[in-house]
Amino acid sequence: MRLAQYLALAAPALALAGAYLSQYAGGLPPCEMCWWQRYAHLAALALALVALLVGRLRAGLLALAALAICVSGVIGAFHAGVEYGWWQGITTCAQPAGFGAGGDPLAAIMNAPLVRCDVAPWSLAGISLAGWNALYSMLAGLALFRLLGLRERP
Numbered sequence: 001m002r003l004a005q006y007l008a009l010a011a012p013a014l015a016l017a018g019a020y021l022s023q024y025a026g027g028l029p030p031c032e033m034c035w036w037q038r039y040a041h042l043a044a045l046a047l048a049l050v051a052l053l054v055g056r057l058r059a060g061l062l063a064l065a066a067l068a069i070c071v072s073g074v075i076g077a078f079h080a081g082v083e084y085g086w087w088q089g090i091t092t093c094a095q096p097a098g099f100g101a102g103g104d105p106l107a108a109i110m111n112a113p114l115v116r117c118d119v120a121p122w123s124l125a126g127i128s129l130a131g132w133n134a135l136y137s138m139l140a141g142l143a144l145f146r147l148l149g150l151r152e153r154p
Contacts, residue, residue: 001059005048005058007144008065008069008144009048011137011140012041012044012048012069015140016045019041019129028129032117037075040068040137041072044065045065047061047062048061063145065144066141066145070137072141073135076134077130077134079133080127083117083118083131084120088118
């Protein structure tokens, strides 16, 4: 159970760290679907933190965290398909980056770069960030489910 707790904390924390690193150090602002993937990882991280505090519901909370991690992977796979042109996205998904950061909203909109969900801003070995998130999240979520299934029964 301890290994499952560590994985439930580490997997979304590392995914979010990578996302924020690519945003702030790499200059890659997130699109709308990128945010959806982050929200799922944030939910998984919150569930994993709560699981540390409670004893009785720990396995259930960790299972929900695993599910949230897998949801991020499914969203990432859908997003990657939109980027690769396999299917259309469900939104127009073009928004100015940095809107809502304070100051003059009109100036922020006019000066912000347009972030599109159907264009991969970066890839490694032909796989976009969304594709890498899909692979990473599905593997981590399924590994967490497997660890939870192997836990000792009372």
